[in-house]
Amino acid sequence: MKFGVVVFPGSNCDRDVAYVTQGLLDCPTRLVWHQETDISDLDVVVLPGGFSYGDYLRCGAIAQFSPVMPEIIKHAEQGKLVLGICNGFQVLTEAGLLPGALIRNRDLHFICDRVPIKVENTRLPWTSQYQSGEIITLPIAHGEGRYYADADTLAQLEDNGQVVFRYCSPEGESNPESNPNGSLNQIAGICNSQGNVLGMMPHPERASDPMLGNTDGMKLFESVLNAAIAAVR
Numbered sequence: 329m330k331f332g333v334v335v336f337p338g339s340n341c342d343r344d345v346a347y348v349t350q351g352l353l354d355c356p357t358r359l360v361w362h363q364e365t366d367i368s369d370l371d372v373v374v375l376p377g378g379f380s381y382g383d384y385l386r387c388g389a390i391a392q393f394s395p396v397m398p399e400i401i402k403h404a405e406q407g408k409l410v411l412g413i414c415n416g417f418q419v420l421t422e423a424g425l426l427p428g429a430l431i432r433n434r435d436l437h438f439i440c441d442r443v444p445i446k447v448e449n450t451r452l453p454w455t456s457q458y459q460s461g462e463i464i465t466l467p468i469a470h471g472e473g474r475y476y477a478d479a480d481t482l483a484q485l486e487d488n489g490q491v492v493f494r495y496c497s498p499e500g501e502s503n504p505e506s507n508p509n510g511s512l513n514q515i516a517g518i519c520n521s522q523g524n525v526l527g528m529m530p531h532p533e534r535a536s537d538p539m540l541g542n543t544d545g546m547k548l549f550e551s552v553l554n555a556a557i558a559a560v561r
């Protein structure tokens with residue numbers, strides 16, 4: 329199984345993701361410059377965190393027009409896996425691959441923290457290695473991470489199990505105090521209706537190497553590998 333990590337001008341977590349998928353997960357991985365238009369060799373496309381195009385206009389708003397994006401949309405339409413982390417999540421909503429939008433944090437500050445998150449849906453290629461309802465801790469680092477969607481979209485996401493990660497208290501409660509950025513329904517990550525496209529604001533790649541003292545993010549990458557192994561059996 330081969331990973332590709334898209335590099336936009338201003339991406340800054342591209343190598344961190346590649347370090348995890350190649351170095352820790354032992355899967356072939358290549359960096360994909362945003363002007364490339366052939367990604368047919370890839371099984372999983374990751375849009376990493378960062379500040380694509382300097383976050384001018386809106387985070388992710390300019391990156392959606394990169395030449396690689398139509399190819400990523402085709403890749404997703406074929407049912408193949410696409411993961412957007414932080415700025416990558418913002419790009420996926422701007423490109424219409426995921427519903428809703430990421431807007432300025434409630435308190436208008438950039439937040440850099442480690443926060444508890446509940447894994448809400450484990451029936452996905454992204455999360456099968458987690459326990460349902462498991463509370464994990466992942467780093468967040470964003471200025472525009474407040475998930476917003478209209479009421480109908482929100483209800484649809486909830487009804488279809490598309491809310492994959494939710495901010496919570498260390499005990500797993502969802503309340504205003506455990507919502508770092510004001511996201512609706514405490515949403516930290518969602519998937520599309522087919523489940524093959526995932527967007528999340530927290531950074532699993534920053535919590536994967538045992539050297540960093542937290543490996544809660546590694547199960548996400550292991551889930552992907554597991555799904556690939558299951559598919560060829």
Ligand SMILES: NC(=O)CC[C@H](N)C(=O)O
Nearest residue numbers: 377378414415470471472
């Ligand atoms: N870590 C990131 O990807 C940051 C995303 C984006 N630049 C923001 O500030 O919201």
